[in-house]
């Protein structure tokens with residue numbers, strides 16, 4: 413027994429399952445059940461059996477149940493946040509673990525309550541054609557480790573609202589955060605409607621290729637996304653792919669460095685940089701380059717770094733050894749190429765095994781791997797430009813196209829937004845999400861939209877009825 417009743421409800425008995433450690437300290441705080449592909453088969457069979465009755469309840473009754481589930485998540489938000497802060501490592505405060513737990517309730521409610529009426533496509537000469545979205549069947553929700561509970565909810569809540577049943581597969585690094593939010597929802601959902609299957613990458617591969625799956629909602633790396641597209645050739649599952657990002661930001665001439673520095677910093681360092689749509693490379697006009705770099709470094713140096721569970725922390729550890737290795741390698745490489753490490757540039761090993769200091773890198777070239785690859789950590793490379801057309805071309809040179817941002821005069825920025833190759837362009841902000849505003853990528857960042865009515869349609873089967 414621990415002091416967290418939600419953790420006690422989901423953790424496998426000690427001695428069974430896989431030990432899960434606090435990302436900051438490596439101290440084991442729970443055990444995740446290790447489900448197998450046989451468990452997966454059983455979960456999908458149960459989801460298939462439960463689906464017709466769940467669909468038959470209708471939108472209103474499903475929305476009522478989902479709202480009750482959202483209330484449950486809200487009532488246990490503190491326990492959920494504690495699990496997220498330990499397992500994934502994000503700090504409790506700011507846009508951290510409490511924000512993630514609260515966001516789960518908000519996104520469930522919005523998916524439940526967003527209207528989706530029949531669409532009249534044609535009405536004349538005695539003929540009427542109507543478009544309606546019906547359930548697809550069974551949805552597989554495969555999620556990553558960086559925002560484990562919230563991203564799982566982004567996949568689960570709209571799928572359930574539309575009358576599908578769901579089998580969710582958490583990342584092997586963050587099973588408890590996802591099983592915890594599923595446990596809370598299942599206090600209100602009928603049997604078989606939502607099941608979490610915690611297993612390794614073999615379970616992930618089996619779920620996306622499974623004949624019982626009608627739709628895969630996947631959030632994760634571009635490499636795994638490609639595997640899932642291949643698998644879908646067999647089961648013809650529909651796909652929503654939210655893949656990696658290497659989001660550029662462009663600071664236009666005339667922007668006020670002091671006014672935008674904090675927004676730039678959190679656009680890049682939210683969740684210690686481990687966010688798909690975080691700012692990952694920043695192009696700054698020559699006229700204000702030095703001021704922006706200095707302001708960013710000042711903020712980076714003032715941010716308390718510490719364990720997720722500490723009330724004081726603003727930035728936390730990297731979640732995995734692998735990610736810590738990627739960040740260290742990219743910064744070391746940048747240094748060797750002659751880039752300027754303005755602040756940070758080294759691990760903070762005195763705090764724990766996977767802490768890395770908030771790092772600002774200046775005077776770096778576009779072809780450095782720190783710029784060309786997704787760092788997914790607390791490091792921002794800042795690049796210099798003198799011509800806006802050139803900055804846009806360099807921003808668009810990535811194969812990724814998730815988000816992007818423009819900073820400066822809003823009208824000037826708005827006029828340029830259409831030229832940026834990304835699913836979202838933010839102006840004077842980066843990475844802000846809204847449960848009714850659709851979000852999704854272009855190019856190698858994937859396809860399909862989440863959130864709002866567009867997100868509901870993505871987990872529905874369009875049917876046209878002509879009278």
Ligand code: NAD
Nearest residue numbers: 556557582583613616617632633636639654655656657688
């Ligand atoms: P990952 O691709 O390694 O793993 C994601 C999930 O896929 C895990 O649950 C994993 O077990 C599972 N999986 C592994 N092999 C599989 C297979 N063959 N078939 C099906 N599933 C399989 O990604 P990650 O390291 O957990 O997450 C980090 C990446 O996710 C980053 O690139 C980040 O940009 C991206 N991401 C994107 C978004 C977005 O909305 N676009 C959001 C968060 C993270």
